[in-house]
Amino acid sequence: MGGVRAGSLYGTLELLILKGLERYGPMHGVGAADHIAQRSQGLFKIEEGSLYPALHRLQAKGHVTWEWMKTEEGKRAKYYELTRSGRRALKKELGSWVTNTRAILSILDLGLEDVG
């Protein structure tokens, strides 16, 4: 059943979404969540109650914009795109995440080989 209460990524969801938009260009909400699920091999299943509020926060901060478009199956969906500010935020938050993770690794007395 894999799949973890994604409390495990508390605080990193916005970062993961931004990264997805950078890698693949405009995506709709469900697409972004799917991307996260796939890249994590199904470990993180983002629920809609987490997903949409996160997208709305990103938009409120000006990190993304959106427009209605059609999916490949012809359904209408909001396609989100990174803004310049979003790219800046991505870079910055990526840096923080790495710094924090490095610190936790050190506290846990783990080396890279344990994570890789």
Place this chain on the structure above:
Amino acid sequence: MGGVRAGSLYGTLELLILKGLERYGPMHGVGAADHIAQRSQGLFKIEEGSLYPALHRLQAKGHVTWEWMKTEEGKRAKYYELTRSGRRALKKELGSWVTNTRAILSILDLGLEDVG
């Protein structure tokens, strides 16, 4: 002033405390927090309002026990010690943390060299 709102370690505080107890044996609350601050080079400053509730949760789960003792300066303090169940929990949560972190690394398209 370095020091990050430790929201950055949301969900990992109990794990970090357990690890400290494993490494150094019985410690009191402030000692555990100091250990985390030191190993993270001052990045994580655990506030008392986070620290004590976390210790109480660990105790409620049976992962630690405590007894009153004296610090080197002669002050009384609760010294916490890992229980068997605590060691098991440590091992398990360590594994989860590594798994989750690995997944996030993959989503962020980062390699070990970026974290190490």
Place this chain on the structure above:
DNA sequence: ATTCTGACCTAGGCAGTCTATGTAGTCCGT
């Protein structure tokens, strides 16, 4: 004795995720 300090405690706030539920647009079979 009084003050100071270190360790402990807790209520209430807040942010982010989840559960549960609801809505609207599009497709498809009949």
Place this chain on the structure above:
DNA sequence: ACGGACTACATAGACTGCCTAGGTCAGAAT
């Protein structure tokens, strides 16, 4: 054309965990 199924979006309320901002109490220092 209509009904039903499906997809994407949306949101209220619960819950968890860290923080702020108070406070208590024992022992040391003066």
